[in-house]
Amino acid sequence: VSTTPHSSAIILSSGDEIITGQLLDTNTQWLAERLVALGIMPREHISIPDDLTALVSTLRRACDSAPLVIITGGLGPTDGDLTRQALAQLLSEPLITDEASAAAIRSMLEKRARPITDRQLRQAQRPTTATSLPNQVGTAPGLHAQVPPTRHSALGTQHSAHSEIFALPGPPGELRPMFEREVLPRLRPPADRILVARLLYVIGLAEADCVDRLGDLTRRDRNPLIGITASGGILTIRIRYEGPGPREAALDAVDRAEGRIRDALGAHLLAIRDADSGLSALARCTIDSLAARKPARTLAVVESCTGGMLGEMITAIPGSSSVFRGGFITYANALKEELGVDPAALQKHGAVSTEVATQMALRGLARAQADHCLAITGIAGPDGGTPEKPVGTVHIALATAHTNPARPTVIAKRFLFTGDRHDIRQRAATSALTMLHFHHHAPPATQPRLLWETTNLHPHK
Amino acid sequence: VSTTPHSSAIILSSGDEIITGQLLDTNTQWLAERLVALGIMPREHISIPDDLTALVSTLRRACDSAPLVIITGGLGPTDGDLTRQALAQLLSEPLITDEASAAAIRSMLEKRARPITDRQLRQAQRPTTATSLPNQVGTAPGLHAQVPPTRHSALGTQHSAHSEIFALPGPPGELRPMFEREVLPRLRPPADRILVARLLYVIGLAEADCVDRLGDLTRRDRNPLIGITASGGILTIRIRYEGPGPREAALDAVDRAEGRIRDALGAHLLAIRDADSGLSALARCTIDSLAARKPARTLAVVESCTGGMLGEMITAIPGSSSVFRGGFITYANALKEELGVDPAALQKHGAVSTEVATQMALRGLARAQADHCLAITGIAGPDGGTPEKPVGTVHIALATAHTNPARPTVIAKRFLFTGDRHDIRQRAATSALTMLHFHHHAPPATQPRLLWETTNLHPHK
Numbered sequence: 001v002s003t004t005p006h007s008s009a010i011i012l013s014s015g016d017e018i019i020t021g022q023l024l025d026t027n028t029q030w031l032a033e034r035l036v037a038l039g040i041m042p043r044e045h046i047s048i049p050d051d052l053t054a055l056v057s058t059l060r061r062a063c064d065s066a067p068l069v070i071i072t073g074g075l076g077p078t079d080g081d082l083t084r085q086a087l088a089q090l091l092s093e094p095l096i097t098d099e100a101s102a103a104a105i106r107s108m109l110e111k112r113a114r115p116i117t118d119r120q121l122r123q124a125q126r127p128t129t130a131t132s133l134p135n136q137v138g139t140a141p142g143l144h145a146q147v148p149p150t151r152h153s154a155l156g157t158q159h160s161a162h163s164e165i166f167a168l169p170g171p172p173g174e175l176r177p178m179f180e181r182e183v184l185p186r187l188r189p190p191a192d193r194i195l196v197a198r199l200l201y202v203i204g205l206a207e208a209d210c211v212d213r214l215g216d217l218t219r220r221d222r223n224p225l226i227g228i229t230a231s232g233g234i235l236t237i238r239i240r241y242e243g244p245g246p247r248e249a250a251l252d253a254v255d256r257a258e259g260r261i262r263d264a265l266g267a268h269l270l271a272i273r274d275a276d277s278g279l280s281a282l283a284r285c286t287i288d289s290l291a292a293r294k295p296a297r298t299l300a301v302v303e304s305c306t307g308g309m310l311g312e313m314i315t316a317i318p319g320s321s322s323v324f325r326g327g328f329i330t331y332a333n334a335l336k337e338e339l340g341v342d343p344a345a346l347q348k349h350g351a352v353s354t355e356v357a358t359q360m361a362l363r364g365l366a367r368a369q370a371d372h373c374l375a376i377t378g379i380a381g382p383d384g385g386t387p388e389k390p391v392g393t394v395h396i397a398l399a400t401a402h403t404n405p406a407r408p409t410v411i412a413k414r415f416l417f418t419g420d421r422h423d424i425r426q427r428a429a430t431s432a433l434t435m436l437h438f439h440h441h442a443p444p445a446t447q448p449r450l451l452w453e454t455t456n457l458h459p460h461k
Numbered sequence: 462v463s464t465t466p467h468s469s470a471i472i473l474s475s476g477d478e479i480i481t482g483q484l485l486d487t488n489t490q491w492l493a494e495r496l497v498a499l500g501i502m503p504r505e506h507i508s509i510p511d512d513l514t515a516l517v518s519t520l521r522r523a524c525d526s527a528p529l530v531i532i533t534g535g536l537g538p539t540d541g542d543l544t545r546q547a548l549a550q551l552l553s554e555p556l557i558t559d560e561a562s563a564a565a566i567r568s569m570l571e572k573r574a575r576p577i578t579d580r581q582l583r584q585a586q587r588p589t590t591a592t593s594l595p596n597q598v599g600t601a602p603g604l605h606a607q608v609p610p611t612r613h614s615a616l617g618t619q620h621s622a623h624s625e626i627f628a629l630p631g632p633p634g635e636l637r638p639m640f641e642r643e644v645l646p647r648l649r650p651p652a653d654r655i656l657v658a659r660l661l662y663v664i665g666l667a668e669a670d671c672v673d674r675l676g677d678l679t680r681r682d683r684n685p686l687i688g689i690t691a692s693g694g695i696l697t698i699r700i701r702y703e704g705p706g707p708r709e710a711a712l713d714a715v716d717r718a719e720g721r722i723r724d725a726l727g728a729h730l731l732a733i734r735d736a737d738s739g740l741s742a743l744a745r746c747t748i749d750s751l752a753a754r755k756p757a758r759t760l761a762v763v764e765s766c767t768g769g770m771l772g773e774m775i776t777a778i779p780g781s782s783s784v785f786r787g788g789f790i791t792y793a794n795a796l797k798e799e800l801g802v803d804p805a806a807l808q809k810h811g812a813v814s815t816e817v818a819t820q821m822a823l824r825g826l827a828r829a830q831a832d833h834c835l836a837i838t839g840i841a842g843p844d845g846g847t848p849e850k851p852v853g854t855v856h857i858a859l860a861t862a863h864t865n866p867a868r869p870t871v872i873a874k875r876f877l878f879t880g881d882r883h884d885i886r887q888r889a890a891t892s893a894l895t896m897l898h899f900h901h902h903a904p905p906a907t908q909p910r911l912l913w914e915t916t917n918l919h920p921h922k
Contacts, residue, residue, distance in 0.1 A: 016688070019503050020658065021493030022699045023690050024485075028508075032482030042480050044515075047489075047506035054505075079681035199483060206573075208538045208581045208600075220511075220540045227511065227541045229478050230632060238478055301769075301790065307776025308762075308769025311790045315768025318843055318882060326796035329762065329772045331787035335829060368796060382779055418598050419634035421779060 004161040005190040006068040008043045009035050012058060014074040014083060015170060019049040027072045027168075027175055034179065038187060039195040040068065041242065050074065055086035063090075063147045063163035070183070073170035075140040077119045083167050084125050087145055093127040101132045101141040108139055133166070133182040138174040142182060143167040194250040195242050196224075200261060201270040201281040202235035203434045210235055213264045217257065224257045232423070233430040234278030237261060267441040279426075282433050283313045283320075289440050290323040290372070299436075300368030301327035302339065302360040302375040304351065305394065310376060310429040325368045330360060339363045352377050354395050354412045361399035365408055372439075373399045374432040378415075380424045392417040394428045398435050411435065465622040466651040467529040469504045470496050473519060475535040475544060476631065480510040488533045488629075488636055495640065497658050500650040501529065502703070511535065516547035524551075524608045524624035531644070534631035536601040538580045544628050545586050548606055551626075554588040562593045562602040569600055594627070594643040599635040603643060604628040655711040656703050657685070661722060662731040662742040663696035664895045671696055674725045678718065685718045693884070694891040695739030698722060728902040740887075743894050744774045744781075750901050751784040751833070760897075761829030762788035763800065763821040763836040765812065766855065771837060771890040786829045791821060800824045813838050815856050815873045822860035826869055833900075834860045835893040839876075841885045853878040855889045859896050872896065 011031050017023040025047060032042045043066050048054045055074070062069040074083030088095045101124035109116050123140045126132050133142030147163045166183050168175045202210055207230045211218055218226050224241040239257050241250045262269050271288070275281035290297040301310045308329050314320050330336040333351055337343050340363035341356055349355040360375035378394030385391035397412040413435065417427040472492050478484040486508060493503045504527050509515045516535070523530040535544030549556045562585035570577045584601045587593050594603030608624045627644050629636045663671055668691040672679055679687050685702040700718050702711045723730055732749070736742035751758040762771045769790050775781050791797040794812055798804050801824035802817055810816040821836035839855030846852035858873040874896065878888040 016686075016701075017690060017699060018490075019493065019506065020497045020699075020701065021490045021495075021503070022658070022660065022688070022697070022701075024487060024490045026485060029479075029482045029485045032480065034482075036481045042482070043510075044519075045480065045506075045508035049504075058505075197481060197483070206575055208578060209575070211539050211580060212578065218540055225477070227477050228539055229476070229484060230537075231484075236478065236483070238481070238483055240477065240481070303769065303772070304787075305776075306773070307781075307785075308764065308772025308788075308790065309776075311764070311769025311792070312767070312773045315766075315770075315790075315792060316883065316886075320768075321792060324768075324792055326765075326790040326792035327769075328789060329769065329787040331772070331776060331782060331785055335787035338828060367799060420637070422777065423634040425773075425777075 003188070004067050005188045005192075006040050006164070007190045007193065008041050008066045009068040009070060010062040010066045011035075011042055011045045012062060012069065012071040013045075013047045013170075014050060014055060014071060015047075016050045016080065018047050018073070025072075027170065027172055030172065030176065031070055031072070031179065036195060036197050038184075039189040039193065040187065041195060050080040050082055052082050052086055052089070055082055056089045059086060059090050059147075059165065060150065063165065064150055067161060067163050068187070069147075069163055069165045071165065071167050072175060075123065075142065075167060075169045077123055077139070081140075084127075084143065087130060087143060087165065087167060088127040090147060091127045091129060091145060093129060095125040096128055097121070098124050098126045098132040098141070101126070101134070104134060104141070105139050133168075133178055135169060135174055136177055136181070138169060138171060140169045140174070142169060142178050144182070144186065192244060193242065194245040194247050196240070196247075196250045196254050198239040198254055198258065199274050200237040200239065200258065201272065201275065201278045202237060202265055202268050203233070203270065203282060203430070203437060205235060205265070205268050207235055210237075210265070210268075214261060215264070217260055217264070224254050226257065226261070231278060232426045233434070234282060236278050267438065270437075279313055279430065280316060282430060282437070284317050286433050286436055287314065287317055287320050287323050289437070296323055297371040298323050298325050298368075300325045300364050300370035300373045301432075302364035302373060303327065303329050304331055304336070304360070304375075304377040305380040306376050306378075306425050306429050307331055309425055310374065310432055313429055313433070325370045327368060327373075328364055336360065339367065350389070352379055352389055352393055352395060354397070354414060357395035357397035358399075358410050358412050361397035361410055361412075362408060365399040365401055371401050372436060374436060375399070376428050376432055378424070378428055380421045380428075382421060390416070392419075392424050394424065394431070396428065396432045396435060398432075398439060400439070411439070464649070465528050466649045467501050467625070468651045468654070469502050469527045470529040470531060471523040471527045472496075472503055472506045473523060473530065473532040474506075474508045474631075475511060475516060475532060476508075477511045477541065479508045479534070486533075488631065488633055491633065491637065492531055492533070492640065494658075496531075497656060497701075499645075499648060500654065500656040501648065502656060511541040511543055513543050513547055513550070516543055517550050520547060520551050520608075520626065521611065524626065525611055528622060528624050529648070530608075530624055530626045532626065532628050533636060536584065536603065536628060536630045538584055538600070545588075545604065548591060548604060548626065548628060549588040551608060552588045552590060552606060554590060556586040557589055558582070559585050559587045559593040559602070562587070562595070565595060565602070566600045594629075594639055596630060596635055597638055597642070599630060599632060601630045601635070603630060603639050605643070605647065653705070654703070655706045655708050657701070657708075657711045657715045659700040659715050659719065660735050661698040661700070661719065662733065662736065662739045663698060663726055663729050664694070664731065664743060664891075664898060666696060666726070666729050668696055671698075671726070671729075675722065676725070678721055678725075685715050687718060687722075692739060694888045694895070695743060697739055728899065731898075740774060740891065741777060743891060743898070744778050747894050747897055748775065748778055748781050748784050750898070752780075757784055758832040759784050759786050759830075761786045761825050761831035761834040762893075763825035763834060764788065764790050765792055765797070765821070765836075765838040766841045767837050767839075767886050767890050768792055770886055771835065771893055774890055774894070786831045788829060788834075789825055797821065800828065811850070813840055813850055813854055813856060815858070815875060818856035818858035819860075819871050819873050822858035822871055822873075823869060826860040826862050832862050833897060835897060836860070837889050837893055839885070839889055841882045841889075843882060851877070853880075853885050855885065855892070857889065857893050857896060859893075859900060861900070872900070
């Protein structure tokens with residue numbers, strides 16, 4: 001039995017539905033994140049079809065290049081489930097029935113009043129030297145096998161010890177608990193190498209400008225290594241330390257890198273880190289920032305082209321009810337009038353205008369009795385654009401009541417976003433939250449440049 | 462220049478954020494789906510880190526095994542963007558500046574009032590024999606290169622002609638239009654093998670029950686092959702024909718399979734097929750079905766626990782303005798009262814109750830002057846559950862005015878959804894649209910079973 005540490009891993013997913021794009025593979029991302037958190041670096045992710053030859057050769061190649069291989073899918077009862085056969089072929093062993101697994105399958109089917117068929121019991125098979133991994137949720141057990149190194153690999157093996165393969169079922173609801181119960185205790189993260197990863201989120205800056213501000217922090221030869229990705233108007237900064245321990249020193253190096261990034265980016269850097277996404281980090285920061293005021297400030301929204309997306313983003317965060325009151329989806333003009341927007345303003349300036357955005361925000365503020373109200377009106381496309389107001393034109397207004405309830409203030413901005421309908425709507429919702437963020441966290445005064453794709457600025461008189 | 466058909470493809474995605482699981486790669490799925498639709502079968506998907514050696518060797522291996530290679534990511538301005546260098550190394554060519562791309566980058570930055578830096582202009586570089594692919598949305602152009610076959614491949618080349626590589630930017634909003642404009646016209650699907658794929662969507666049925674109804678249609682040895690996946694309360698049925706032509710015969714086989722599925726599933730099968738997702742198919746069906754009535758029916762929403770998600774789902778569909786009026790996000794109870802919900806009902810039954818859902822729907826109907834109004838109130842968790850109303854309890858009401866405007870009717874249902882906050886909210890929004898669907902398309906009377914996870918049914922008196 002191998003005792004070499006799992007210094008790196010390859011994650012495989014099998015399935016025609018994945019290879020043809022009919023199903024989005026989320027297992028691989030989940031497994032990668034879990035492995036990195038443990039200090040095991042994934043080297044490659046590979047997806048292959050339900051094809052025995054491809055399965056065997058890919059498993060062989062994966063074992064030749066990493067001491068740990070995790071494969072998902074192909075363990076079910078259908079004829080397209082070939083992972084068991086592939087493992088048997090790789091190990092040159094026959095498939096035998098694992099009696100404990102067969103008993104578990106029988107018992108599960110009985111409980112669900114389903115017929116016990118040969119097809120179902122086929123899932124209990126395993127190569128002779130492999131171990132079955134119990135499935136608490138579904139019928140298909142996982143498999144764990146030790147694979148000896150190839151003697152004469154065409155590629156030249158990158159390590160000479162045994163490799164370990166874990167085969168896990170495809171449904172995420174079965175895979176995740178099986179990973180935690182059966183795989184995790186068998187993993188051997190390298191003790192001499194520490195891996196620490198952290199995510200930070202940046203708003204109101206273009207990717208290239210962010211890189212310029214970070215200077216040599218983003219050099220590829222640094223440890224921690226710092227990477228940047230842009231998505232939906234938010235930048236994600238990845239800090240990754242990989243090297244010798246102790247863990248405290250690694251954490252310290254990551255903390256120092258974060259400190260330097262914070263100094264360079266100021267209020268552009270969100271306080272929340274390691275969120276599910278940049279969007280959820282921004283939404284959580286908004287809520288935390290409103291909740292932290294004494295007394296807590298409340299927020300309402302009025303949405304036209306985003307149709308509820310801003311409200312959805314805010315309420316996706318547990319605990320948003322402490323500050324979020326709700327709002328109005330004024331998609332049709334009649335609903336803008338119902339809210340209290342002046343029909344003459346709609347007539348004169350059009351629904352996509354600073355004036356209407358401003359009135360939407362002010363009326364929403366009053367109707368929801370909130371401290372802040374964000375209003376969005378724009379042209380998300382693909383149709384509806386004109387030369388004066390092309391697709392992507394979005395007006396966002398932020399009304400604030402807290403300084404003097406009788407005389408709320410409004411900031412309104414015009415944006416021109418590129419991309420498709422989804423991109424434009426997402427950028428609009430993100431920019432609305434960004435406006436609110438910079439209302440509370442002024443960026444350093446030394447910053448000369450525009451913060452957003454603002455093409456115009458209309459402070460409300 | 463190669464003229465061999467693109468009989469198969471390998472899709473690569475590069476990026477530390479993908480390999481470490483910090484970002485879910487959706488580009489590969491999208492590309493796979495597009496290629497399959499054209500008759501080009503993906504052979505493998507591979508993700509690799511931002512590492513020049515890994516990029517070059519993986520590109521080499523991909524070119525050795527398929528005539529078409531598409532790689533996403535690594536074209537941006539940061540030092541971690543290495544696809545340009547990898548291609549240059551693979552081709553043994555220097556990188557030169559593509560003047561047209563440099564001009565396009567300058568013009569885009571000027572339009573956005575952003576500084577024109579060397580870092581930004583670096584994105585205009587290409588290997589000498591490669592072609593730059595214009596980016597209409599962002600700064601990074603794509604690349605197109607012809608790669609000659611290896612003379613002495615360790616693996617043995619599986620084909621001896623040139624391979625073609627397309628390198629596309631990582632942001633989906635840039636990748637997708639570039640694929641359509643620049644890659645699609647350069648693809649050469651094989652003329653002698655036909656691949657036809659189709660997606661159908663099913664609501665109101667459990668996966669196992671759907672399989673039972675489809676009978677031997679789901680056997681693995683059939684062509685077309687039929688697969689089923691469940692996600693967010695909607696089933697996706699994949700039909701895939703692969704075989705010799707002519708194309709008409711293949712389409713005919715797929716049409717026949719769809720006809721048999723339609724007979725088996727009746728109104729559970731949505732009319733829209735091949736949508737971006739089951740959710741968007743359901744939203745589009747809802748809109749189409751309302752728009753098709755004479756006169757067209759209008760829809761409004763009142764959302765509590767979903768916070769705007771239902772409105773967002775509906776307005777994600779272009780043209781939704783023909784039927785969707787908008788609605789109310791009544792997250793706080795004060796906003797439910799502002800809408801017109803009786804404070805006494807809130808006090809007596811609680812916000813999550815049939816009574817409040819019913820009043821929300823009726824008040825939304827009146828305020829929005831719509832023909833239908835869907836109202837959702839529930840406990841999305843993770844907190845807020847009680848023994849009587851556990852997390853996952855959701856009440857949905859559908860108010861309809863069109864039969865007699867003075868006396869609207871209401872159907873209200875109680876659901877108990879499992880999963881996390883996101884799952885519960887998504888199931889709630891999906892179930893609301895499903896209720897409206899079956900309001901217009903009654904399922905066959907012979908169906909004895911419950912349609913949803915309805916644990917109770919409260920028709921409004």
